[in-house]
Amino acid sequence: MSGGAGNPILYLDGVSVVFDGFRALNDLSLIVEAGELRAIIGPNGAGKTTMMDVITGKTRPSTGMVRFREHDLTRLDEAAIATLGIGRKFQKPTMFDALTAFENLELACKAPRGPLACLRWVLSPATRRRIEGVAEEIGLTSRLGDRAGVLSHGQRQWLEIGMLLMQDPELLLVDEPVAGMTDQETEHTAALLRRIAGERSVVVVEHDLEFVRALGCKVTVLCEGAMLSEGSIDHVQNDPRVIEVYLGR
């Protein structure tokens, strides 16, 4: 799975983000291969979420290059980047509370996004089946008709993962997917993410090291906006620098 002269889909080179003199990202470079599952860990303030913001167009890098396949992401806005095939799940589950779980999934469904296309949109039986299939995968079949606002925190995490699946992206950026989940749900999530990777690339930001171990993939450790270590979970857990800044504390 790891590295090498494979088929890079996401490519960050020398990316720095400076907010009022504070370097949230400091000359960060990162390559994610097509079909790869990658975990990103690091202490609070290491720049994990800023990295996601840069990739999804929310934040512009001060310097550096961000490419997705042949596209220069630093020139595109959020909607254009999402349309290219990059989906994002937020640290705090974010969806549309006034709409039902079904409608949330329907909005995420890959389809033309213009106002007139949305006006003419008819829910086809195939799309309905797809939504129901995703709902089953995320365990929300019985809650499809409920407004997202009344779902529990864990269910909202699932719903947002479901929305990500509906978008059918090539690259999924998943920010702390198992916060607030039970152990069993965490296991289920790890299995789901492992299954998704392969067809798509998945980048997971997580604090929970047990969960990262369950993902069984290459791990990148960020610290103070730069890469500190990279390799298998055992490799990074035994890396003295990592122990010093992160695990040892």
Added chain:
Amino acid sequence: MTPAETPTPERGTARLAFRLLLMAAILSLAMLPVLNQLPVDSALHVSDFIVSIGGKWITYAVLALAIDLAWGYAGILSLGHGAFFALGGYAMGMHLMRLIGTRGVYGHPVLPDFMVFLGYKELPWYWLGFEYLPYAMLMAMVVPGLLALIIGFLAFRSRITGVYLSIITQAMTYALMLAFFRNDMGFGGNNGFTDFKELLGMPLQTANARAVLYYASLALLLVSLLLCWRITASKLGRVLVAIRDAESRVRFLGYDVTQHKLFVFVLSAMIAGLAGALYVPQVGIINPGEFSPGNSIEAVIWVAVGGRGSLIGAILGAFSVNALKTWLTTVAPDLWLFALGGLFVAVTLFLPRGLIGLFRGEKRA
């Protein structure tokens, strides 16, 4: 058509009752001009006053509908929708002025009185074509639509939302008011347009003309309502609600939020413009006062009182607040602004879903 929408019997009955009530309301509105034709001593006779005020309120209801589409669904709180209404009104006013012809005080065959008075030698270019009603109606949509397109494009592209957008729209209507007050704009200055004679060959002061304008307004209300329903029931409606509640999240799903907001804002301005165009011949005057910021704010209060995010609620709000206004400005004119302010505060505190929330018995905050 989500699975949970399989209606329970109670919900089905409530929905049926609501629809019957709605049909009854539309039918009774449609009957007013007919009842006006009955002999004055008949118990069912409806006075001229009621018909003309009814027609005026219906155009207000269309304005409320337009505001609700933008605010209640897409979360665009425009405090300048009165400007779109007034621009539509001016377009119709120009047509009515052209129809006066030689019946003006100065008897000039082409130029309206105020232009003769100001020493115009010929009609300004932007007055050309307004002698034709279809052109005037088209302009009543196109001009507000273009203004909304420009303001909306600049604001939405720069991601100006919330109170900042409200302030910009408020400034827009205020600036237009000041501009239209100027005599050299060629729109009659502070007197605006009045003394209209006829429309479609009918003298305006007749019961016939009143009925025609009334029905035209009612038709506009129904068509706008159906159009808004079509939009809000579609996926576009759900995208708008999503933009209202979590705009940036919608972008990360790949929707171009600027496009969607522009679409609904321009459409809303066009509907408001048409409402203004039907309003002017029924009240017989249009002047820059229609651009006053207070008008736009009052229209937003109609929607808040009726229930934002509910199309029927917006219409209900326009009717009920204006009924209250008509009554109160007769009984105790000084109290009206206090009542309006108090109403807004009370609705915000106690009826966040507006009057329609009472009918539907829902308690969604």
